[in-house]
Each structure stands twice: as structure tokens, then as C-alpha cells.
Amino acid sequence: MIILLPFRFRFSGWGTIIFSCFVCIGQVVFALGGIFNAFWLMEFGRFIFGTGGESLAVAQNTYAVSWFKGKELNLVFGLQLSMARIGSTVNMNLMGWLYSKVEASLGSAGHTTLGVTLMIGGITCILSLICALALAYLDRRAERILHKEQGKTGEVIKLSDVKDFSLPLWLVFVICVGYYVAVFPFIGLGKVFFMEKFKFSSQAASAINSVVYVISAPMAPVFGFLVDKTGKNIVWVLCAVATTLVSHMMLAFTLWNPWIAMCLMGVSYSLLACALWPMVAYVVPEHQLGTAYGFMQSIQNLGLAIVSIIAGVILDTRGYLFLEVFFIACVSVSLLSVVLLYLVNRARGGNLNYSAKQREEIKLSHTE
Template identity: 85%
Template structure:
């Protein structure tokens, strides 16, 4: 029994301040009610994971219902892709403001609840647009949904740091990412089936069926809001018991820092934008692609379109560990981008079983995220990290908004083959940027491609 208590205490280690507070906390609380105990923190972790489930589930509602949205709302692909563009536009700015609002204005608890409410409101407006046959209302709903979605992810990360700062934090981030991908996967495979059931119940397809389907899908956002309220209560309670402060995002945003960004960092930004614009817009349009080119049924097309997220859920933590153990970030990014290029070429120019290409795409997508994003921390000092990551997310969302519209226009006028060629061109630009980054890093003696051993040796030299 004493050994179990000792193990629980070791898992609860965080900062020295938190340790000191914990020692002064009452010891008579039951295990599940004591914020110091592992069982209690596992409950908190479960709530954190489900906090973003609704947002990720509803983000790709348009993709899962692409055929139905275009038919019932009588819109072409260009207008359909505006549903993704309107999500991204507010996040061109909010990537800078989300952390500030949580740290300085709302606090983590109120911030999480407010952003969860905004996500719910956005999904409701989106669904009402279908019920009332008003596409402009659906666009407004996606805009409101976008305001809450990315900022909610920032709040989720702030909670993770507040409760699990220390050796468990990377695992917690991995679990949160896995849950978000599970949300996207469930959406891809559930919404089409749900639409069919509601269509059979109402007796005919139409905008009302679409709106009701989206409204039912919004229940996941309400579940996430309930998790936000529960987390707020538990966090406030832990603050009183342990005398700890509210969590912070750690983001310090100073736009003046942008002028200090190096060439290598700008190349990382280019890699990020050119890569992701060939992933998310493709998934947004992928279901009909698999139906038209490969003759898949609607349900099978949804399944293969979601395989990128299915693979990402378990493989992201695995690849994260691999990159942590080996280093060589540029080489891993190069492998990921090259594999993505091969995947898109297979989809564009062959009739091979698309499961091969999509599984490869899922693996490469997972690997790139683990290898690319940490490189920012190697290129800027700690006090500029908030600005660098905020700017990276901002231009990523700008690229996604623009490319979503452009992809819809290409598909309407030229078809899927030219659209795939366009995605291949984007990934090729990303690949060129990776090669250029390798050369710049090598010429300037940078540490982006160091092995883990080399980084440890460099850290020792700096501390001497």
C-alpha cells in the first residue's frame, strides 16, 4: 500500500511550487477527490481529451456530407469549399490573440467555457442554415465555429500544462491529439450513415434532412461544453486545495519579433503552408473523389477518406518518440514530404488500390507533425516562441483559406485530375523548401539536423 502511494506521489510531481503546495493540502480526501492523486488526475485527463472532441468532430462535417451539401443546398464545389475557408479566416488573427485572451482577459476556466459555447453556437447556426435553406447562414456558422475552435485548442493545451507539467506532459499532448483524430474519424464514418437514417425517417432528402443531421452532430459540441464546465469546477477546486495558480498558455506575443526571424525559420513556415494545403483541402474534397474515380460506395469512400486520421491517432505518439530518440528533424521532414508526394502521385496517375496511397499519406502526415513543429523551438529563443508559433499557425490558416477556395474553383472547371496535379505542385514546393532548409542549416552550422546525442552535447557545452 505504501509503495502504491509513493508511486502515485511520484507521478504527481510538477514544479517545486506545486510540490510545496501539495504538502500543505489536506490528506483526508478520498483518492478520487484529492487533486494530488493519480486517479483524480486521470479523470481530469479524460475530460481534457473529450474537451476538443466535439470541435474536431464537427470541423469535417462538410467533408463527410460533401455530396449532400452540394445537392441539397444547390451549390458548386467553389461555394462548398467556402465552408472551410470561413473557418480559417478568423484564425489568421486569433492564433495571436487566443493565448492572450486566456492569460490576460478570461482566465483558463472562463476562456475554455466561452470558447466551447462559441463552438456550440457556430454549429447550431451552421445547422440552421441547412434547415432554413440559407447557405449564407451556413457560412456564418462556420465563421463563428472557427472563432471558437482554434482558441479552444489553445485552452486545452493550457489545461494540460497546468495539470501535467513534467514528465507526463508529452504523453498527455499525444493522447489529446489522438482523441482529436478519433473525433474526425468518427465524423467521417458516422455522418453519412446518420443522414441516410434521417432521410428514411423524413421520407425524402433535402435541406431539412441536412440541417437536422448537422444539429444532431452538434450534440458532440454540447458534450465538450459539459467537459469544459466540469474542468472549470475541478480546476477551481484544486486551486483552493493546493493553493496553485491558474494555468497559463506561456505564449508571449510580440509582433515586433517577426523582424528577427531567420531564413531557416521562414523556410519552416513555407514547408508548413505548402504541405498542409495539400492535406486538409484534399480530405475536404476526398469523399467524392473516391466515389467518382474508384467507384467506391459512399460508406467505403468515407472510410478511406478518414484513414489519414485513423493512422494519425496511434502513430503520432509513436513517431514523436522516434524523433525524440533519434533527432535528425530535417531528414524526417524530408522523408514525410517525399512520401506525401508519392502518395498524391499514386492517387492522381494510377488506379492502384487507393488504400495504399492513403495509408502512406496517413503515416507521412503523422511523421511530419512530429518532426516539423518542434524545429521552431530550435530556431528562436524561448521568449519568442509564442510569436513564432502564432505566426506559423496564422499563415497556415491563411493558406488553408485561400487554397480551399482555389481548390473548389479548379475542381469545378478542370476536374479531379488537375486538382491532384495542383496538390502535387504544392507538395513539390514544400519538398524544395526542405532541401533548401537542409543546405542553409548545413552552411550556417545549425542544429536542426543534429542527432539527439549531438544536441545533448551542445546543451552541456552551453551550461559550462
């Protein structure tokens, strides 16, 4: 987020290119650390990768809200999530196979095989950089053809914009953090949970643990289209958070087939991303979008870092039942924030829960 701040809004193209370069360099350094058996070098590579990757997500969101407006935005965020989860699923299922092929080729396992495998996987980072270059070209071309004057308002994306954020936006931030800290850390620890509580084999536990991502790949665009057609973003977010809460309660307090709970979590996870993230564009001025999305990404990552540590401590000292209760508490905070957001939005006559028809009417009135 901090790296993005010096750029004016229209320079998100340059930001995307720079951050993609960070990702490529970070992956190469990470792979070299494996090849030379230098763990500190691998850590440094992941630091570079993370610096570029998280900032790249902010630039990507800024692109989305600058190119797509109103009823298209939810579908765009759904497609973004879908592509990300396809990548995650392919990675989880392909890298083990690729490692075995490299091992067979080199004739031995070990750090060299790992490093070479990681280097081959880095090809996807190069493809990402190529896409960033193409996108920057298309963005500048569209700006020239359509005579767009983005970034010439005299406003610069800056950290001091945070003090101007409205209460609804802060509630969106709380919803985001409270929700995602109960999903990503759970998936990170979920494999052993399914093996211990439900006596799944390692392979079966891996399969059910990845089903959230598998479901989100095809379902996210569908839900994005649905939210675009209906509007009512807050209602959809409420449904997603409530369903996730039910999923965690089923996993914690019942012995029902966990596929039911995990499928529900996958559906709700897909729905939330399509309905929640576009709401930022409805409550902040255009020149603050980069700052808003950057801040949202930053506090989400901070929450994930802190909660991952807490989750590990709870798991080591109290076990999975207490860990699930902790995740239920996190989702409950998110659910309470959704209810507060609904009430605040209604009291202020906000546009977060407008129907698609209402938004279209307002858009037409502004163009007349």
C-alpha cells in the first residue's frame, strides 16, 4: 500500500508494472535460495514477493474500479476472485507433480530439486508481468482515445486521506478483517483438523480443505453477475457472513459430514468477495480509491498475520474446539458489523443497499 501512495491515480499502470517486477524478482530469489540451500535467501525472496504481490492487488482493484462502473463492478470482482482461485487450485495440484518430474530428471530429491521446481513455477510470474505491460498499454490507449483525464484533479493518493474515511467505509473494513481471518487461517490449519476430528486420510483431508477454493473459481463470476443484476450489496454480504457462521458452527459442534459445511463456506466466500469489495467504490471519491483499497488490503493482512499467530497458540494449548470457537467469534464480529452497516446506511440514506434499478436511475439522472 505504501509503495502505491506516491503515484497519482492514473499511474496505476506504472504501479502494476513495477509491482509485477517485484513479484518476478522475489520468486527468482526464492527459487535461488532453494537451489543454494540458503533459507535466509528464501525468506528475503518471499519478502520481495510479498511487497510486490500485496501492492499489486491494490493496483489491480484500482484498475477495476476505474474501468468498470456501477452494475458491472460486482461481476468484475467475481472474475478477479475466480482467476485467483483457479491459480491457487492449479498450484496446489500441480506443484507436487512437477516436483516429482524434476526429481526424476535430476535423479535425486533435495533442495536443488525444490529450487528448480520453484524456478519453473516462476514462469507464471513472467506471464503476469506481460499482462501488466499489455494492460498498461491498453489503459493509456483508452485514455487517449476517450480523452479521459484521470488524475488531473490535482488530488494525489496520500495516507492522510484515511482521516476522511466515512463510518460506513470503516465498517466495511471491519467486516473484511473479521471475515477473512476466520477463513484463510482455518484453511491453513484445516487439513490436520479433518484428519483428527473426522478421521480422514491425508488425501481426503487435502481434498475437502481445498473445496472452498475449488467452488469459488466457477461460482464467483456467477454471484458477481447476480449481484450486478439485483444490487442490494449489504443484503448479500449479510447472507454470506451468516452462512459462514453456520459453517463454522457445524464444524465445531456437530459430527455431520464436513463436506456440507465446507461447500457452504465455499459458496459464501465467493458471494462475499463479489458483494463486499465493490462497496468501497460507492462510499469514497475516485481520487481516494487507491488509498481506500490499499488500506483495506493492509489491515486485512495485518489481521491475518495476528490471527494466524493467535490461532497457532490456541491450537497448541487448547485444541481445535477452542480454535473453532475463536473463529466463530471473529465471524460474529463481522456479522454485527454488517448489521451496523445496514442501519447506518439506512439512517444516512446511503447507496450501499440500492437495487440495480435504483443505481441505474441515478446514473441516468447524472448523465442528463
